[in-house]
Amino acid sequence: MERRDFIRVCAASAIAFHGAPVPAASDVRPRGYARTLLTDDGGRPLRASQLSVGENYVFHYPFEGTPCFLLNLGKPTGRNVPLKTGTGADYQWPGGVGPRQAIVAYSAICSHQLTYPTRQISFISYRDQSTASRISKPNMIHCCSEHSEFDPAAGARVLGGPAPQPLCAILLEHEAANDTLHATGTLGGEMFDSFFSKYEIRLAMEHGSSRAQQRVSGKTAVSPLKQFCKQQVRC
Ligand code: FES
Numbered sequence: 001m002e003r004r005d006f007i008r009v010c011a012a013s014a015i016a017f018h019g020a021p022v023p024a025a026s027d028v029r030p031r032g033y034a035r036t037l038l039t040d041d042g043g044r045p046l047r048a049s050q051l052s053v054g055e056n057y058v059f060h061y062p063f064e065g066t067p068c069f070l071l072n073l074g075k076p077t078g079r080n081v082p083l084k085t086g087t088g089a090d091y092q093w094p095g096g097v098g099p100r101q102a103i104v105a106y107s108a109i110c111s112h113q114l115t116y117p118t119r120q121i122s123f124i125s126y127r128d129q130s131t132a133s134r135i136s137k138p139n140m141i142h143c144c145s146e147h148s149e150f151d152p153a154a155g156a157r158v159l160g161g162p163a164p165q166p167l168c169a170i171l172l173e174h175e176a177a178n179d180t181l182h183a184t185g186t187l188g189g190e191m192f193d194s195f196f197s198k199y200e201i202r203l204a205m206e207h208g209s210s211r212a213q214q215r216v217s218g219k220t221a222v223s224p225l226k227q228f229c230k231q232q233v234r235c
Pocket residue numbers: 110111112113114115143144145146147148161162163
């Protein structure tokens with residue numbers, strides 16, 4: 001189990017989230033990170049209404065080097081979906097946010113062997129009806145490395161392949177008054193320690209020395225995956 005993977009109920013300092021269910025003794029609690037505004041590439045607040053349905057968007061959170069997917073699924077997601085980490089700890093994914101409860105975010109680090117989107121190439125992405133293939137089902141996040149598949153409308157539950165647990169969820173808040181989005185924390189099995197260890201040299205080259213492990217705060221820019229990354233592998 002990762003050091004950051006979960007916080008047990010006995011951790012008196014655990015942070016409570018608005019609307020999150022009260023965990024039982026074996027549950028994973030939400031892990032709080034800096035409340036961070038999602039912006040466009042120009043640093044302006046991103047509006048939820050700007051997000052195209054089915055488009056892959058990428059931002060970095062809760063660390064400078066940890067990519068996440070932001071998706072507008074176009075219709076309400078499941079609510080309070082019961083899930084388990086790879087070690088059997090329970091948690092409930094609260095559901096999508098925004099006017100239609102259709103906006104979700106997940107760590108883009110595959111929970112199998114940590115494939116993730118880089119500036120050069122991405123083997124993992126969301127596929128809508130138009131981009132699914134015979135191998136990848138529509139409306140799923142598919143990792144072409146070994147074909148793990150995750151349902152973004154159900155907390156990134158594993159629907160196929162060798163992944164041992166859902167993608168780690170990124171908790172979002174939507175402010176209806178101005179249609180902005182904030183990332184506030186994670187929920188589920190984090191893989192960040194293993195990720196930093198496995199890709200230490202590559203991350204140093206991509207982000208510069210130890211910057212990849214610096215925590216994001218204030219704001220973080222959201223880009224369409226097709227702009228962020230030169231090549232998307234679609235198996
Ligand atoms: S790394 Fe994603 S399926 Fe193996």
